[in-house]
Amino acid sequence: MTTMEKYRHLNIKLTPQRIAILGYLEGNKSHPSAEDIYKSVSKEFPTMSFATVYNTLEALKSKDNILELKIDPAKKRYDPDTTPHHHLICKDCKTIVDIFSEFNLDLSKDLTDGFDVTGNHIEFFGKCSNCK
Amino acid sequence: MTTMEKYRHLNIKLTPQRIAILGYLEGNKSHPSAEDIYKSVSKEFPTMSFATVYNTLEALKSKDNILELKIDPAKKRYDPDTTPHHHLICKDCKTIVDIFSEFNLDLSKDLTDGFDVTGNHIEFFGKCSNCK
DNA sequence: ACAATTATCTGGAATTGTTCTAATGTGATA
DNA sequence: TATCACATTAGAACAATTCCAGATAATTGT
Numbered sequence: 509m510t511t512m513e514k515y516r517h518l519n520i521k522l523t524p525q526r527i528a529i530l531g532y533l534e535g536n537k538s539h540p541s542a543e544d545i546y547k548s549v550s551k552e553f554p555t556m557s558f559a560t561v562y563n564t565l566e567a568l569k570s571k572d573n574i575l576e577l578k579i580d581p582a583k584k585r586y587d588p589d590t591t592p593h594h595h596l597i598c599k600d601c602k603t604i605v606d607i608f609s610e611f612n613l614d615l616s617k618d619l620t621d622g623f624d625v626t627g628n629h630i631e632f633f634g635k636c637s638n639c640k
Numbered sequence: 641m642t643t644m645e646k647y648r649h650l651n652i653k654l655t656p657q658r659i660a661i662l663g664y665l666e667g668n669k670s671h672p673s674a675e676d677i678y679k680s681v682s683k684e685f686p687t688m689s690f691a692t693v694y695n696t697l698e699a700l701k702s703k704d705n706i707l708e709l710k711i712d713p714a715k716k717r718y719d720p721d722t723t724p725h726h727h728l729i730c731k732d733c734k735t736i737v738d739i740f741s742e743f744n745l746d747l748s749k750d751l752t753d754g755f756d757v758t759g760n761h762i763e764f765f766g767k768c769s770n771c772k
Numbered sequence: 773a774c775a776a777t778t779a780t781c782t783g784g785a786a787t788t789g790t791t792c793t794a795a796t797g798t799g800a801t802a
Numbered sequence: 803t804a805t806c807a808c809a810t811t812a813g814a815a816c817a818a819t820t821c822c823a824g825a826t827a828a829t830t831g832t
Contacts, residue, residue, distance in 0.1 A: 521779060521828055542818080557782050562819065564780095578710045578763075582790095583818060596747075596755055605753045611745055613762065615728075621737045622769030623728055630745065630762050631710075637754030653799055655809060674789080689811050694790065696809095714819095715789060 520567045528552050529564045533574065533588040539595075539604050541583045579604065579631060594630040600639035607632060652699045660684050661696045665706065665720040671727075671736050673715045711736065711763060726761060730768035739764060 511527055520526065528549045538544070542561050550556045565586055568574045577585040579595055580602070594607040613628050643659055652658065660681045670676070674693050682688045697718055700706040709717040711727055712734070726739040745760050 523780065523828070525781070555782065557784090558819075559783085559821080560781055576713065578713050581708065581710050581716055584713055596752060596757065598755065599758075605755065607747065607751060609747065609751060611743065613743055613764070615739065615741060615764065619739060619741060620728060620764075620766075623730065623737065623764075623766045624772055625728065625764050625766040626731075627766070628762055628764045630760055632745070632747065632752075632755075632757050632760045634752075634755045634757040634759070640756055653808060655799070657810070687811065689813090690790075691792080691812085692810055 518568070518571050518573060520571065525549070525553055525556060525560050526564050526567075529561065530568075533568075533586070536588055537606065539577060539579070539585045539587055541580070541585050543583070545586070592627075594632065596632040596634065598636035598639055599633055600635060603636045603638075605636075650700070650703050650705060652703065657681070657685055657688060657692050658696050658699075661693065662700075665700075665718070668720055669738065671709060671711070671717045671719055673712070673717050675715070677718070724759075726764065728764040728766065730771055731765055732767060732771035735768045735770075737768075 512522060515522055515530055529545060532545055532548050542558065542565065546556060546558055546561045565574065569576055572590060575587040575590055577587055579585060579597055596605040596607050615625060644654060647654055647662055661677060664677055664680050674690065674697065678688060678690055678693045697706065701708055704722060707719040707722055709719055711717060711729055728737040728739050747757060
């Protein structure tokens with residue numbers, strides 16, 4: 509399958525820069541920040557700008573192809589794995605582990621203040637084996 | 641009970657500025673940002689600086705008297721309610737509702753990668769009645 | 773294949789939230 | 803009430819993100 513075929517369903521204009529970003533994200537489990545992506549893709553495209561990284565991330569987000577995570581208060585992090593899962597974070601070293609368990613999180617109607625609840629995300633926190 | 645008595649257990653030096661911030665936070669369910677606090681307390685203390693707001697928030701956080709929330713990717717928000725609870729957020733207007741239900745979120749040991757799991761926070765998301 | 777169209781890329785400036793700094797001021801203690 | 807450790811202040815510095823306007827390049831229709 510060509511690169512173009514692989515990403516055509518995204519319906520975004522495929523530039524070499526975007527393909528490099530998509531390549532970096534594919535299967536990436538490190539929950540990278542924009543800077544992580546910029547640093548890596550810059551090696552191949554020395555003229556890469558942050559604007560392009562953010563533009564591409566925004567495009568992918570709007571196509572539901574990546575998740576923007578709020579687990580790091582200092583900066584946004586991105587996750588190319590859009591299947592429902594949760595995160596476990598070390599309070600000390602900030603290591604992030606994916607948690608793919610499912611939980612029963614039904615909320616009784618009278619607690620939701622008229623909201624239509626469409627999803628959830630659990631952040632577990634604790635100490636990793638290195639920091640204990 | 642005097643103001644001093646009320647906050648003595650915090651073991652922090654009680655200045656008028658800090659007392660004003662504590663007063664603003666007391667019972668506050670709006671999950672305010674540093675700027676929200678600054679704007680409000682500035683009315684009473686026109687020379688208030690952001691450094692004081694952040695200093696005080698940091699002091700309160702280290703005494704486990706407030707929670708720093710990550711529910712807003714743009715800025716930190718603070719919650720003076722430190723009893724365990726979760727949040728429900730409207731994807732459109734970002735309205736935040738507190739959820740005080742408890743859930744069974746036990747993780748089997750073999751999923752936690754050697755972590756000591758000490759807590760969790762659930763973010764529910766959806767659409768509020770105004771935005772539906 | 774090519775020109776036209778339309779969106780993207782780029783470098784840098786601007787903006788926003790947060791932290792730092794160094795001088796001054798003040799709450800708590802003895 | 804004097805002392806001193808700590809808090810306050812204004813503004814500078816910093817870091818993440820967004821904006822801008824001109825140059826460039828991917829797609830579309832021919």
